[in-house]
Amino acid sequence: xxxxxxxxxxxxxxxxxxxxxxxxxxxxxxxxxxxxxxxxxxxxxxxxxxxxxxxxxxxxxxxxxxxxxxxxxxxxxxxxxxxxxxxxxxxxxxxxxxxxxxxxxxxxxxxxxxx
Numbered sequence: 001x002x003x004x005x006x007x008x009x010x011x012x013x014x015x016x017x018x019x020x021x022x023x024x025x026x027x028x029x030x031x032x033x034x035x036x037x038x039x040x041x042x043x044x045x046x047x048x049x050x051x052x053x054x055x056x057x058x059x060x061x062x063x064x065x066x067x068x069x070x071x072x073x074x075x076x077x078x079x080x081x082x083x084x085x086x087x088x089x090x091x092x093x094x095x096x097x098x099x100x101x102x103x104x105x106x107x108x109x110x111x112x113x114x115x
Contacts, residue, residue: 024051037083050098054095
């Protein structure tokens with residue numbers, strides 16, 4: 001069973017992804033997500049990516065960082081196709097999940113990837 005992190009993991013499967021915004025894309029470039037995704041052979045054009053904001057109500061910053069580590073490193077073994085970027089805003093940290101439109105969440109984040 002996938003770890004929950006106070007419901008953060010479940011949101012990836014339940015919430016809809018939206019078409020990429022240039023501001024989010026620029027942030028993803030600054031965080032080297034775009035570069036790493038390109039190295040894995042994915043189309044990294046802004047129109048080929050999508051994102052979602054994760055609701056962090058009641059979730060502390062440590063859990064957000066552990067969630068990022070879990071999704072990117074433990075499940076995907078550092079071959080990050082589904083990125084979790086932590087955006088530091090004046091209202092607090094906001095996790096943003098980014099992925100190529102062609103990628104199915106369930107195919108990448110399978111339970112057995114963690115075992």
